[in-house]
Every structure is written in C-alpha cells, then in structure tokens.
Amino acid sequence: MARVLTPRAEDFPRWYQDLISKAEMADNGPVRGTMVIRPTGYAIWERMVSDLDARIKATGAENAYFPLFIPESYLKREAEHVEGFSPELAVVTHGGGKKLEEPVVVRPTSETVIGEFMAKWTQSYRDLPLLLNQWANVVRWEMRPRVFLRTSEFLWQEGHTAHADEQDARDYARRILHEVYEDFMVNVLAIPVTVGRKTNRERFAGATSTYTLEAQTGDGKALQMGTSHELGQNFAKAFDISFSAKEGGQQFAWTTSWGVSTRMVGGLIMVHGDDNGLRVPPKLAPIQAYVMVVKDGDGVAEATDRVLAELRAAGVRVQVNDRTDTPFGRRAVDAELKGYPIRIEIGPRDIAEGNVTIARRTDGSKTPVSVDGVTKAVLDALEADQKALYDQAVVARAAKTTDAATLDEAIEVAGSGFARIAWDKVGVDGEAKANQSAVSVRCL
Amino acid sequence: MARVLTPRAEDFPRWYQDLISKAEMADNGPVRGTMVIRPTGYAIWERMVSDLDARIKATGAENAYFPLFIPESYLKREAEHVEGFSPELAVVTHGGGKKLEEPVVVRPTSETVIGEFMAKWTQSYRDLPLLLNQWANVVRWEMRPRVFLRTSEFLWQEGHTAHADEQDARDYARRILHEVYEDFMVNVLAIPVTVGRKTNRERFAGATSTYTLEAQTGDGKALQMGTSHELGQNFAKAFDISFSAKEGGQQFAWTTSWGVSTRMVGGLIMVHGDDNGLRVPPKLAPIQAYVMVVKDGDGVAEATDRVLAELRAAGVRVQVNDRTDTPFGRRAVDAELKGYPIRIEIGPRDIAEGNVTIARRTDGSKTPVSVDGVTKAVLDALEADQKALYDQAVVARAAKTTDAATLDEAIEVAGSGFARIAWDKVGVDGEAKANQSAVSVRCL
Ligand SMILES: [Zn+2]
Ligand SMILES: [Zn+2]
Numbered sequence: 110m111a112r113v114l115t116p117r118a119e120d121f122p123r124w125y126q127d128l129i130s131k132a133e134m135a136d137n138g139p140v141r142g143t144m145v146i147r148p149t150g151y152a153i154w155e156r157m158v159s160d161l162d163a164r165i166k167a168t169g170a171e172n173a174y175f176p177l178f179i180p181e182s183y184l185k186r187e188a189e190h191v192e193g194f195s196p197e198l199a200v201v202t203h204g205g206g207k208k209l210e211e212p213v214v215v216r217p218t219s220e221t222v223i224g225e226f227m228a229k230w231t232q233s234y235r236d237l238p239l240l241l242n243q244w245a246n247v248v249r250w251e252m253r254p255r256v257f258l259r260t261s262e263f264l265w266q267e268g269h270t271a272h273a274d275e276q277d278a279r280d281y282a283r284r285i286l287h288e289v290y291e292d293f294m295v296n297v298l299a300i301p302v303t304v305g306r307k308t309n310r311e312r313f314a315g316a317t318s319t320y321t322l323e324a325q326t327g328d329g330k331a332l333q334m335g336t337s338h339e340l341g342q343n344f345a346k347a348f349d350i351s352f353s354a355k356e357g358g359q360q361f362a363w364t365t366s367w368g369v370s371t372r373m374v375g376g377l378i379m380v381h382g383d384d385n386g387l388r389v390p391p392k393l394a395p396i397q398a399y400v401m402v403v404k405d406g407d408g409v410a411e412a413t414d415r416v417l418a419e420l421r422a423a424g425v426r427v428q429v430n431d432r433t434d435t436p437f438g439r440r441a442v443d444a445e446l447k448g449y450p451i452r453i454e455i456g457p458r459d460i461a462e463g464n465v466t467i468a469r470r471t472d473g474s475k476t477p478v479s480v481d482g483v484t485k486a487v488l489d490a491l492e493a494d495q496k497a498l499y500d501q502a503v504v505a506r507a508a509k510t511t512d513a514a515t516l517d518e519a520i521e522v523a524g525s526g527f528a529r530i531a532w533d534k535v536g537v538d539g540e541a542k543a544n545q546s547a548v549s550v551r552c553l
Numbered sequence: 554m555a556r557v558l559t560p561r562a563e564d565f566p567r568w569y570q571d572l573i574s575k576a577e578m579a580d581n582g583p584v585r586g587t588m589v590i591r592p593t594g595y596a597i598w599e600r601m602v603s604d605l606d607a608r609i610k611a612t613g614a615e616n617a618y619f620p621l622f623i624p625e626s627y628l629k630r631e632a633e634h635v636e637g638f639s640p641e642l643a644v645v646t647h648g649g650g651k652k653l654e655e656p657v658v659v660r661p662t663s664e665t666v667i668g669e670f671m672a673k674w675t676q677s678y679r680d681l682p683l684l685l686n687q688w689a690n691v692v693r694w695e696m697r698p699r700v701f702l703r704t705s706e707f708l709w710q711e712g713h714t715a716h717a718d719e720q721d722a723r724d725y726a727r728r729i730l731h732e733v734y735e736d737f738m739v740n741v742l743a744i745p746v747t748v749g750r751k752t753n754r755e756r757f758a759g760a761t762s763t764y765t766l767e768a769q770t771g772d773g774k775a776l777q778m779g780t781s782h783e784l785g786q787n788f789a790k791a792f793d794i795s796f797s798a799k800e801g802g803q804q805f806a807w808t809t810s811w812g813v814s815t816r817m818v819g820g821l822i823m824v825h826g827d828d829n830g831l832r833v834p835p836k837l838a839p840i841q842a843y844v845m846v847v848k849d850g851d852g853v854a855e856a857t858d859r860v861l862a863e864l865r866a867a868g869v870r871v872q873v874n875d876r877t878d879t880p881f882g883r884r885a886v887d888a889e890l891k892g893y894p895i896r897i898e899i900g901p902r903d904i905a906e907g908n909v910t911i912a913r914r915t916d917g918s919k920t921p922v923s924v925d926g927v928t929k930a931v932l933d934a935l936e937a938d939q940k941a942l943y944d945q946a947v948v949a950r951a952a953k954t955t956d957a958a959t960l961d962e963a964i965e966v967a968g969s970g971f972a973r974i975a976w977d978k979v980g981v982d983g984e985a986k987a988n989q990s991a992v993s994v995r996c997l
Contacts, residue, residue, distance in 0.1 A: 143622055145670055176583070176589065176706055177621075178692075180583050198650075200648070203643070205694035235878060246689070252649060
C-alpha cells in the first residue's frame with residue numbers, strides 16, 4: 110500500500126501537517142496564521158466543548174458572552190499585562206467607514222472586560238461566588254503559526270470566578286483542574302496528563318499559583334493542554350472587585366481563571382495519531398462506528414439497515430458510507446486517516462456467510478463477526494479501545510521519561526522526552542540555566 | 554406594588570431597554586454598539602442554538618469554522634456585495650506590533666471565505682450536496698445600536714450549501730425555512746411567524762428567491778426572525794464553484810444560504826414580554842420551574858428536596874432559590890422579570906397544610922397544590938402555557954393586522970400593525986411609494 114503520510118519517525122512535524130490536511134481536519138485560512146476548521150476537525154472540537162461544558166456547569170458556573178472588541182485603553186490599565194500581549198494584538202482602526210477616535214483591540218482574552226463587569230456585578234457577599242465562563246474566539250497575532258497548536262485566531266473557553274475567601278477560590282481552581290480538566294483528558298481524551306504547579310518563572314502574570322496539565326506528544330515533547338490559576342486578590346485589586354462582607358466592611362474578592370482551547374485538538378492528534386492517521390478515542394469520537402458498504406449485492410442493504418438500527422438503539426454514534434461509486438480502498442484509507450474507532454465493512458461475500466467484518470482502528474485488527482453479534486462486538490471493542498489508547502499513551506510516555514540525578518542530565522534527556530528530577534536539584538538558578546538550553550520546567 | 558418597568562403602552566422602546574437591564578439579560582459593552590450577554594440572556598441563546606443545531610444536523614449539514622479575519626481584497630471581488638457592506642466593516646490595520654501590508658476585515662459574514670473553500674472542496678458530483686453551517690460572531694458597524702436587535706457584533710448561524718441541480722437546492726432552502734426555522738419558531742419559541750417570499754426590491758443581493766420569517770412585536774411592528782435564500786447559480790459563478798457532472802462536462806453548482814441570529818432573543822422579548830418582564834415559553838426555558846424557599850421552617854427543607862428530586866426525575870429543568878437572606882418579594886419580582894414559566898413557592902405556612910404554591914408566569918395565577926401533586930401540576934402547566942403563549946401571540950397579531958383594499962389604506966394601517974393586501978394592488982410602483990412612507994413590503 111502506498112504510504113499516505115510521512116512516517117512519524119521520519120519527520121514528526123511534517124507527519125502532523127500531512128495528517129491535518131489528508132484527514133480533512135483543517136486548512137490554512139486566507140489570512141496568515143488563521144485556520145479553517147473543516148467538519149471532521151470541528152466535530153471533534155464540538156464533542157470536547159459539549160463534554161467540558163456540562164462539567165463546567167456542574168461546578169455551578171454559568172456561560173456568558175463578552176464583546177470581541179475591547180477599547181485600547183483597557184489594555185493599558187494593567188501595565189504588567191500589556192507587555193505580555195502588545196505585539197500579539199490585532200488593532201481595529203476603522204469602523205463605520207471612517208477612522209475611529211479610539212482604536213479597539215480584538216480580544217486576546219476577555220479578562221479585562223470580564224474584570225470590569227465582575228466589579229460592577231459584585232456588590233455584596235450575596236453576589237458571591239460569581240462563576241462565569243465564556244466560549245469564544247480570541248486573537249493573538251502569531252509569527253510561527255501551526256494549525257491547532259498556535260494560530261492567530263483560536264477557539265477557547267475562559268472561566269473567571271470571584272469568591273468571598275481564599276479557601277473557596279483555591280478549592281474552586283483545583284476542582285476545575287481535577288474534576289473538569291484532568292478527568293476529561295484522562296477519561297475522555299485518553300491522554301495521561303502530568304498535573305501540577307508551574308514554577309514562579311513560568312506562572313501566569315498576576316497569579317499566585319498556576320496549575321497546568323501537560324501531555325507528552327508522540328515525539329516526546331510537552332504540550333500544555335490547559336491551565337487553572339489562583340489569582341489571590343491581585344486581579345480583584347486591579348479591577349476593584351470588592352464587596353460588603355457578611356461580617357461588615359468592604360473586602361476584595363479572591364479570583365480564579367482557567368482555560369482550554371482548540372490546541373487540545375492538536376494534542377489529541379499528536380498523542381494518538383499513528384502513521385496511518387488519527388485515532389480518536391471512542392468516548393470522544395463524533396462517529397464511533399463507521400458502517401461501510403463494500404459493494405452492493407444480495408442481502409447487503411438489509412444487513413446495513415439492521416446493523417445501523419441496532420447500533421443506534423444501543424446509543425452508538427454511527428454513520429453510513431454507501432458511496433460504492435468510489436473505490437472501497439480509497440474510502441477505507443480515508444476512514445483510517447480520520448480515525449473512526451470501528452469500521453463495519455459489509456459486502457456480499459461476507460454476508461453470504463452471515464458475517465460482516467469489524468475493523469478496529471486502535472490495533473488494526475479485522476475480524477469477521479456474525480450479523481447477530483455486531484452490536485455486542487462493537488460495544489466491547491469501544492470500551493476496550495478507549496482503555497487501550499490510554500494504556501499505550503502511558504507506556505509511550507514512560508519510555509520517554511527519565512529520572513535524572515543531576516540538572517545536566519535532565520537537560521540532556523529533555524532533548525527527546527521528559528526528565529523527572531527533584532526540584533531541589535534544580536531551583537531558580539537551575540531553571541534559568543535549563544531555559545538557556547531551550548528546556549523548560551513544565552510542572553512541579 | 555411599585556412598578557418595575559416602564560409600561561409597554563407608555564413607551565415600548567423604553568420598556569424593552571428596562572426589561573433587558575432589570576432582567577439581567579444584557580449590558581452595553583464598553584465599545585459602542587457591542588453587548589455583554591449576561592447569563593440569563595445567554596442561557597436562552599444557548600437553548601436556541603442547541604435546538605436549532607440538532608434540526609440543522611438532521612438535514613445532513615455539518616458544522617465548520619471559518620476565520621474571523623478576511624483579506625480586504627476578498628470583499629472587493631464581488632462588487633455588488635461590497636456596496637452593501639462597506640460602511641459596516643471593521644478594519645484591522647495593525648497586527649503583530651506593526652502595520653499590515655494588506656488590511657484585514659472582521660467578517661461581516663463568512664460568505665466570501667466559505668465561497669472560496671466550497672470551490673476548492675467541490676470537484677465532482679460525488680462531493681455534492683455540500684452542506685455547511687457555522688455558528689460564530691460577526692461584525693457590522695451599527696450607527697443606531699439596540700441590544701439584541703441591532704448590534705455591531707452579534708452571534709449567528711450561517712448555512713451555505715451547494716447542490717448538483719436547481720430542484721435540490723430549492724428543496725433544501727425550503728426545508729431549512731419550514732422544518733428548521735418555522736417549526737422551531739412556532740413550536741419552541743411560540744411565535745407565530747408570517748412565512749413567505751421577499752419582493753425583488755427587498756431580497757438579498759444575488760439571491761433568486763429570499764424567504765423570510767416575520768414576527769409581529771408587541772407594538773405591532775414587523776421583525777425579521779430569519780431568512781433562507783436560493784442563490785441560483787449566481788454565487789457559484791462568482792466563486793467558481795463548479796463540478797464534473799455525473800453525465801460528464803463541467804457545471805456550476807446551485808447554492809443556498811440561510812441564517813438566524815441573536816436578534817431572535819430580542820424578538821422573543823418583544824413578542825412575549827409583558828409589563829412585569831419576560832415570559833419565556835416552557836419548551837425554550839433554560840429554567841422551567843423555579844423552586845423558591847419563602848422562609849425556613851418545619852418541613853420546608855424536606856419538601857424542597859423532594860419537589861426538586863421529583864421534578865428532575867420527570868425531566869423538568871429546575872433551579873432552586875433558597876437565599877432567604879434576601880427578602881422574598883425582591884426575589885419574586887426578579888423571577889417575574891426573568892420570566893421563569895413556573896415558580897414553586899415553599900414556605901412553612903403552606904407546608905403545615907401539606908401544600909406549596911404554584912405561580913404561573915403566563916397568566917399570573919397562584920394556586921395551592923399538595924406536595925404529592927406538584928410534578929403533575931407542573932407538567933400540565935408547562936404544556937398549557939406553551940400553547941397559551943402561542944395563542945396569545947396569534948390573537949395579538951390578528952388584532953394588529955388589517956385587510957386593506959387599497960395601497961393608501963395599507964400604508965395608513967401599517968403605522969401601528971400589519972396590513973394584508975393583494976400584491977396586484979401594490980406592485981413595484983406601489984412598493985416604492987410605500988417605502989417613501991417608511992412602510993416596507995415584508996412578505997409575499
Ligand atoms: Zn487529579
Ligand atoms: Zn411552513
């Protein structure tokens with residue numbers, strides 16, 4: 110079989126680009142650094158959104174929507190903040206057919222606007238906790254764009270909450286970290302993430318603690334999949350988010366912020382993809398079972414209808430492909446590329462014996478199964494393959510994680526994987542030294 | 554009771570603004586013409602999105618995401634098109650810390666980009682129909698903004714489809730019109746919409762037919778709730794969306810486009826709102842039953858838990874308010890403003906007799922109901938009130954619709970309602986005359 114993608118071992122970044130394009134995940138947009146998310150890729154993002162959204166709501170947070178445009182003056186308010194973003198900003202200077210009196214910035218985050226409104230909506234302890242979340246597009250001008258990983262426009266979720274005391278804010282930031290993000294990544298994305306705190310050097314400006322979830326990609330690199338910040342009272346002081354306390358007197362709130370983005374789609378590809386394409390974990394997969402008519406013939410249509418109906422009734426997300434005007438081989442390669450967990454191939458030869466073929470994307474196996482047994486076989490395979498993908502990722506990460514005794518050793522190892530080292534062997538000076546070798550301390 | 558809102562009869566636009574603000578639906582954003590959609594308003598939009606999204610997917614369409622930024626040159630390509638938008642465009646001239654070589658426009662619609670990519674993705678008849686939809690924010694600079702109805706940034710859905718022949722495109726545009734939009738508006742929003750074609754004068758540039766759905770607001774005005782366009786081969790020719798036909802030869806596709814926006818939230822308020830606030834139809838309502846603890850006392854907590862559990866088990870969307878540290882009257886006014894269909898008031902006095910009070914927002918009635926009977930009473934009331942809201946809107950529209958015998962009569966009547974008149978009494982000249990009197994022909 111002709112090779113479809115550049116093999117990962119040959120050139121990992123090229124493999125990634127090939128996959129994005131041939132699996133029809135995304136295209137580059139006409140403006141440099143932007144992307145067109147095609148239906149195959151967008152359906153994966155939608156599934157991420159709907160699962161995470163339910164978890165976020167279960168913590169009590171509510172969704173809201175803040176404007177795309179932010180007055181330039183807002184971003185000058187908090188100096189520390191602007192320095193981090195300034196070269197990343199897209200600035201609108203013309204609107205309504207003329208030059209604007211004050212330019213407006215396309216939001217790089219909604220943080221400043223949300224801070225303004227949180228201050229307005231927080232008057233009394235009765236208004237707390239104030240738990241807000243937003244799903245939206247944001248723009249950070251990107252000089253070296255890579256689809257899904259670093260794009261000038263991306264889709265994300267940003268949560269901002271205000272609490273009456275420090276413990277409540279801390280508990281909430283950790284609840285988001287573990288119950289929302291970590292549990293989702295481990296149990297739905299089947300990605301083992303390393304969860305911990307960032308060093309002072311790496312943490313978010315204004316945060317008192319930044320928690321991170323780091324995945325290891327197929328080439329041994331770390332990819333930040335999400336963050337959750339405790340902001341202490343820093344943010345509340347900058348935006349004057351204060352309230353009359355239950356016990357009397359005016360106090361500043363304790364706030365948190367947290368987010369994940371379309372970068373997770375890139376992470377998913379880089380963790381689970383193989384040389385034949387993507388492998389989507391069953392729990393996430395928009396299409397779990399892809400029913401392919403190999404060729405028309407006696408009993409094929411009947412078997413197809415029956416299999417579809419039974420799988421749907423069992424709650425399996427199915428799609429049928431009966432485009433027999435396209436060669437079967439081409440359709441099968443396309444299904445492999447897109448990573449549907451299970452393919453059910455139905456053709457006259459198998460059907461004559463009462464069988465269909467079940468092809469599992471995770472291990473590449475192909476097994477004949479009687480039409481009667483399809484639903485059970487599919488349900489079993491979906492469950493097993495969800496676990497198998499996670500287990501494989503754990504093994505791959507272990508193979509590329511080395512315990513290092515000294516800082517120099519850790520720096521060397523980090524060229525092709527993770528190094529695990531005691532923080533007291535690194536310290537602030539060691540971290541600076543590691544950074545000079547393009548190695549970062551990802552997680553404590 | 555002190556009046557909470559300006560009465561509709563006194564000043565309808567003012568009533569609308571009061572309601573938006575006091576029901577915490579939205580705030581004005583810091584950049585003129587933008588809005589902050591607060592959780593109460595956003596939850597309504599989310600319910601609209603999720604219902605419509607399922608309907609759109611049931612037609613076979615897939616969601617995708619196209620970039621926020623469009624090269625300025627794209628909008629110059631189709632001259633007819635640009636003239637319509639030019640003063641409405643927001644233009645980004647700076648990005649990455651410097652002036653851009655080519656300015657980019659913030660999408661007023663994604664039509665041009667989607668056209669480009671549809672051309673790329675459409676090669677053969679096998680690629681058709683190509684059914685795409687996008688949920689996104691768009692920007693059209695607005696000189697006279699009104700929250701939800703006309704804002705510089707709004708949220709919407711835009712569908713774009715390409716078909717192999719005219720009949721398929723026509724059928725699809727009408728399927729969206731009736732099965733997706735009309736059925737949703739009538740059966741979920743409880744809004745009687747007048748559905749029909751636009752005149753040549755009013756139709757979308759480039760369309761061969763524009764279908765519209767028009768609601769009548771509480772002050773007798775028409776509000777366009779959605780449109781579906783047949784574009785013939787005009788759009789395909791402009792973007793070179795062509796394909797090799799089954800019978801051989803290259804052909805241009807037949808396309809459609811269709812959309813609804815956050816304006817629907819404004820329409821909902823203007824159709825169903827009354828002098829006490831919003832009334833949300835039960836099928837749409839994010840919160841269908843609002844369980845309010847009037848005051849703590851013997852048996853109150855137990856009854857509350859039981860009512861909540863039983864309603865949840867029956868599939869009712871419930872929320873509890875047990876903030877007895879806030880006066881009950883204030884909480885009840887707030888619940889009226891936000892328009893929860895049912896309030897269940899639980900206090901010690903009623904509970905002593907085994908009862909709770911069920912307050913229905915639609916007719917303002919308050920009835921004691923035994924704790925045993927709550928779930929049935931709520932389910933019955935939700936069903937009845939969905940119908941009652943629709944029926945009331947039908948009656949209100951009929952009261953403000955007059956059959957006119959002549960054009961002059963129609964123009965006069967249209968000052969305070971709808972005029973129904975035979976098109977042969979209007980014609981192209983009559984339409985121009987009506988327009989001079991600020992009356993438009995909305996629907997054929
Ligand atoms: Zn954990
Ligand atoms: Zn109809």
